[in-house]
Amino acid sequence: xxxxxxxxxxxxxxSAAALSLYPRILMAKNGxxxxxxxxxxxxxxxxxxxxxVIGRLQAAGLNATSVQNPLTTLPExxxxxxxxxxxxxxxTVLVGHSFxxxxxxxxxxxxxxxxxxxxxxxxxxxxxxYTALAKTYPTPPASAGIVFxxxxxxxxxxxxxxxxxxxxxxxxxxxxxxxxxPFNKALLxxxxxxxxxxxxxxxxxxxxxxxxxNPDLERFMAKRMGATTIELEASHVSMISQPEAVSxxxxxxxxxxxxx
Numbered sequence: 001x002x003x004x005x006x007x008x009x010x011x012x013x014x015s016a017a018a019l020s021l022y023p024r025i026l027m028a029k030n031g032x033x034x035x036x037x038x039x040x041x042x043x044x045x046x047x048x049x050x051x052x053v054i055g056r057l058q059a060a061g062l063n064a065t066s067v068q069n070p071l072t073t074l075p076e077x078x079x080x081x082x083x084x085x086x087x088x089x090x091x092t093v094l095v096g097h098s099f100x101x102x103x104x105x106x107x108x109x110x111x112x113x114x115x116x117x118x119x120x121x122x123x124x125x126x127x128x129x130y131t132a133l134a135k136t137y138p139t140p141p142a143s144a145g146i147v148f149x150x151x152x153x154x155x156x157x158x159x160x161x162x163x164x165x166x167x168x169x170x171x172x173x174x175x176x177x178x179x180x181x182p183f184n185k186a187l188l189x190x191x192x193x194x195x196x197x198x199x200x201x202x203x204x205x206x207x208x209x210x211x212x213x214n215p216d217l218e219r220f221m222a223k224r225m226g227a228t229t230i231e232l233e234a235s236h237v238s239m240i241s242q243p244e245a246v247s248x249x250x251x252x253x254x255x256x257x258x259x260x
Contacts, residue, residue, distance in 0.1 A: 042098025074190025108196025
C-alpha cells in the first residue's frame, strides 16, 4: 500500500506539472500556432494607435484586427473585444495596451485565444482592485493631467505630449492627441472576474520611461504572471515609438520564429 501511495503521489505531481506546462508546450509545437492577432487600445487613444504594428504583422502574413474599445464600462469593452474574437478563424493572440490589459485579462479566456500580450498594460488578478494595487507604487505624472467634463475624462495636451507620448515626434504626438477618445468614469471602477494569464502563455513589454503606469508596477505584474518579458527604452506608447520591438514580441507570442 505504501508503494502504491508513493506512486500515486508521484503521478499526481507529474500530472499537475504537465498541465501547467501544457499551454507553453502547445505554443512550441509545430511552429506556427496563431495566424490571427487582435489588438485592443487603452485610454487616451483609439484603434489607430496600432497602425505601425498592424503593417508589420500583415507583412508577416498575419490577420490583424484592431478593436475600437468603447471606453464606457469594463463589461461593454470586454463584450466588444469578445465579438471580434468570435470572428477569428482559429488560434488568436490577444494584445492589450495600458488600460486594455484589464480587457485582455478578462476576455483572454476565450477559446480562440492561445496567448496574451501586454504592452505597458494593467494585468490584475481576478477580482483584484487595480487602483489599490497601483497606489502601492509612486503615482506616475500623467495621473495629474486627467481632466473631466462631467463623466467624460481625457488627458490634457501638455500631459499627453510629455507624460503619455514623450518619445514620439511632437508633430505626430499632436495628431494622436487630436484623435484621443474620452473615457467614462464608470470604466475605472470595473474589476476583472477572471485572470486569463493564469492559464495561458503571457508576454509583457515594460516601458522603462513610462510616466503613465509606474514601470516598477509593470515589472511586478509581468513577474507575477510569469510572462516572457522585454524592457524597452520607451514612453507609455511603445507600440508607436518602437513598433518593431512590439511587433516582434507579438510574433513570438504567435509561436513564429522572429528574425534577428
